[in-house]
Structure formats: structure tokens, C-alpha cells
Amino acid sequence: MNATIVVLGGDGIGPEVTREAVRVLQAVADAFGHEFHFVEHLIGGCAIDAHGTALPDETLAACQQADAVLLGAVGGPKWDDPTAPVRPEQGLLGLRKALGLFANLRPVTLFPALVDASPLKRHIVEGVNLVVVRELTGGIYFGPRQEPTDGTAYDTMLYTGPEVARVVRLAGEIARRRRRRVTSVDKANVLASSRLWRHVVTHIMAEEFPDVQLEHLLVDAAAMHLLRRPADFDVIVTGNMFGDILTDEAAMLAGSLGMLPSASLGESGPGLYEPVHGSAPDIAGQGIANPIGAILSAALLLRYSLNLEQEARCVEEAVRQALAQGLRTADIARPNETPVATEVLGTQVADLVPSSIAKVDQ
Numbered sequence: 001m002n003a004t005i006v007v008l009g010g011d012g013i014g015p016e017v018t019r020e021a022v023r024v025l026q027a028v029a030d031a032f033g034h035e036f037h038f039v040e041h042l043i044g045g046c047a048i049d050a051h052g053t054a055l056p057d058e059t060l061a062a063c064q065q066a067d068a069v070l071l072g073a074v075g076g077p078k079w080d081d082p083t084a085p086v087r088p089e090q091g092l093l094g095l096r097k098a099l100g101l102f103a104n105l106r107p108v109t110l111f112p113a114l115v116d117a118s119p120l121k122r123h124i125v126e127g128v129n130l131v132v133v134r135e136l137t138g139g140i141y142f143g144p145r146q147e148p149t150d151g152t153a154y155d156t157m158l159y160t161g162p163e164v165a166r167v168v169r170l171a172g173e174i175a176r177r178r179r180r181r182v183t184s185v186d187k188a189n190v191l192a193s194s195r196l197w198r199h200v201v202t203h204i205m206a207e208e209f210p211d212v213q214l215e216h217l218l219v220d221a222a223a224m225h226l227l228r229r230p231a232d233f234d235v236i237v238t239g240n241m242f243g244d245i246l247t248d249e250a251a252m253l254a255g256s257l258g259m260l261p262s263a264s265l266g267e268s269g270p271g272l273y274e275p276v277h278g279s280a281p282d283i284a285g286q287g288i289a290n291p292i293g294a295i296l297s298a299a300l301l302l303r304y305s306l307n308l309e310q311e312a313r314c315v316e317e318a319v320r321q322a323l324a325q326g327l328r329t330a331d332i333a334r335p336n337e338t339p340v341a342t343e344v345l346g347t348q349v350a351d352l353v354p355s356s357i358a359k360v361d362q
């Protein structure tokens with residue numbers, strides 16, 4: 001297969017981790033006889049520095065023409081001035097909106113080798129295997145807002161029925177390929193937009209997914225249950241901001257925020273694949289960041305945008321093996337383990353790709 005993949009390294013550790021994801025994708029191309037064309041563009045703070053905007057026209061145009069987009073992270077202290085009219089995050093939010101990426105899939109799985117990397121007790125985290133489906137182009141991120149003027153500011157959590165329905169349908173379809181359980185998270189005891197959310201979820205699930213079990217949780221309770229009984233969850237569907245917050249929390253179930261990948265999908269067109277973590281300016285440039293979130297995002301890219309399921313599994317298997325061999329970046333290393341550099345872990349995963357083929361073949 002021939003595919004064009006736009007690579008947006010972005011800021012901080014973004015370029016360091018995407019480099020490893022590209023290395024692994026290249027290993028997949030070599031092992032399976034595909035041709036992937038990687039095209040680099042600017043987004044976020046680095047784009048502001050070069051072009052005065054976080055999402056240059058040429059970046060967006062390249063993404064629109066690509067088969068898929070691989071992104072690192074955006075933002076950093078350099079661009080953190082709250083009064084600045086342009087912010088790095090506008091690049092990412094603008095890209096999600098422009099590509100119509102209404103659903104953000106954030107799988108949370110605990111690799112057996114990392115059971116003791118989680119700060120939570122083994123019996124709590126063992127068996128964790130859930131996916132958060134986060135609504136990505138609506139809600140409080142995109143509703144009417146007023147920047148602070150005269151001591152007042154507001155953001156609006158706005159949802160329409162169709163916006164809720166399409167993301168819930170996707171969650172229902174994903175649940176059908178898993179354990180057939182959907183947990184919808186909202187704040188319906190307080191927020192009107194959540195009452196709409198709950199009404200639409202109940203209706204769609206009853207009408208279209210009677211074979212899928214549905215539960216509703218308020219977001220505060222969901223935050224607690226995620227730590228108390230994480231292995232019970234299968235598919236969690238929620239709005240933009242709740243999904244943002246709960247997935248950082250859920251990352252600790254997998255051992256580190258550096259482990260989590262994501263796939264952002266729309267009705268059609270290219271998907272966007274990025275680790276859940278941010279630009280981590282405190283460790284940028286040191287070559288110690290965990291590349292696994294980015295590498296597993298590349299696996300999702302293979303699965304969802306290129307329809308290469310076997311290749312995606314190979315990457316996941318290669319990650320599993322590298323971890324089983326004891327390779328750890330600093331964020332997942334225990335005190336008695338010597339951490340390896342970003343590039344060492346990335347190279348090892350890439351090297352393990354060819355031999356993983358036989359393992360996923362059965």
C-alpha cells in the first residue's frame with residue numbers, strides 16, 4: 001500500500017516522540033512492503049514562531065490531502081502569555097475542528113510487564129482494558145466564550161442532539177466489538193447540556209444498541225470509580241472536557257501518561273493520531289520522554305486510517321515485547337531499573353516489528 005502521512009511534531013517532546021513513531025511505521029513499511037511518505041509540517045508554538053499562526057494554511061492543506069496525520073504535542077511556557085492573541089493550542093483545536101474529528105478514541109490498557117509501574121495496587125489495575133470515546137469538536141471547548149474583560153469571562157458548554165448522537169453511535173459500535181458495555185459520563189444533576197446528553201444517549205442506545213448494556217455515571221463519581229473498579233469499564237463515552245480530564249486520570253492505570261495513544265476520527269477524511277500526553281517542556285530536549293504513547297498512536301493510524309489490522313497488531317506486540325524485555329523510559333522505570341533513552345526504546349520496538357508478524361498471525 002501507498003500512503004501519505006503528515007507528521008506534525010509540534011513543541012516540547014512532540015518531535016522526539018513522533019520521530020520514534022515514524023521509525024516504527026517505517027519498520028512496518030519495510031516488513032510488509034508498503035510505501036509510506038512522511039511529510040513534516042509545523043503546528044502550535046513552532047508555527048507561531050515561523051508564521052505568526054498556530055495552524056498555517058499550508059499545514060491544514062497538507063493534512064486535508066493526507067491519508068492520516070501523526071501529531072506530537074503543542075504548547076510550552078514560551079507561548080503561555082494569557083493575553084497573547086495566538087496560542088499553540090489553537091493549532092490543535094483548529095485542526096480537529098477543520099478535519100471534522102468529532103470522536104477521540106483513547107484506549108487504556110495495562111501491559112502485563114507494567115502492572116507494578118502503576119501507582120495503584122496490583123489487584124485494582126489488573127485486567128484494565130477500556131476505551132474512552134471523547135467528543136472532540138463540541139462542548140465547552142467550542143461554545144461561545146468571552147475572554148476576560150472588565151473582570152468577567154465565560155465559556156459555554158453547548159451540545160446539540162446530533163452532535164451527541166453521532167459520538168454515541170460510534171461508542172455503541174465500538175462496544176459491539178468489545179464487551180458490549182457503555183458507560184456514559186455527564187453532570188446531568190447540574191448542567192442542562194448534560195441532561196440533553198443523557199436523554200440522547202438513552203434514546204440512541206435503546207433504539208439502536210439494545211444488545212449493549214448502558215450505565216450512566218456523573219463525572220465526579222466516574223472519577224472515583226475509575227480508581228476503585230477500573231477493570232469493570234469497557235467503553236466510556238463522554239463530552240469534550242470530561243473526556244480530557246478523565247483520560248489523564250485513567251493514564252495512571254496504564255502506569256504513565258506517556259503510555260496512552262489516541263485516534264481522532266470523523267465521518268470521512270484523514271484521522272489524527274496523537275499521544276494523550278502534552279509537550280512536557282520540563283523534559284523536552286533531553287531524549288528521555290516515553291515514545292510509547294506516540295508509537296501506539298501509530299498503531300491506531302495503521303488500524304483506523306489505513307485499514308492495516310495485522311500491521312497494527314504487530315506494532316502493539318512489538319511494544320509488549322520491548323516492555324517484557326525490561327526496556328523502560330524514566331516515567332515507567334522503578335527505582336531498581338535503569339531507564340533507557342527515548343531513541344533506545346523506539347529503536348527496539350522498530351527492530352521487534354519483523355519478528356512480531358509470526359506472533360500475531362495465529
Ligand code: IPM
Nearest residue numbers: 074075089092093244276278
Ligand atoms: C489533549 C490536550 C488538548 C485538549 C489541549 C492541548 C488543547 O490536553 O489532547 O488532551 O485539551 O484537548
Ligand code: MN
Nearest residue numbers: 244245248276
Ligand atoms: Mn488533555
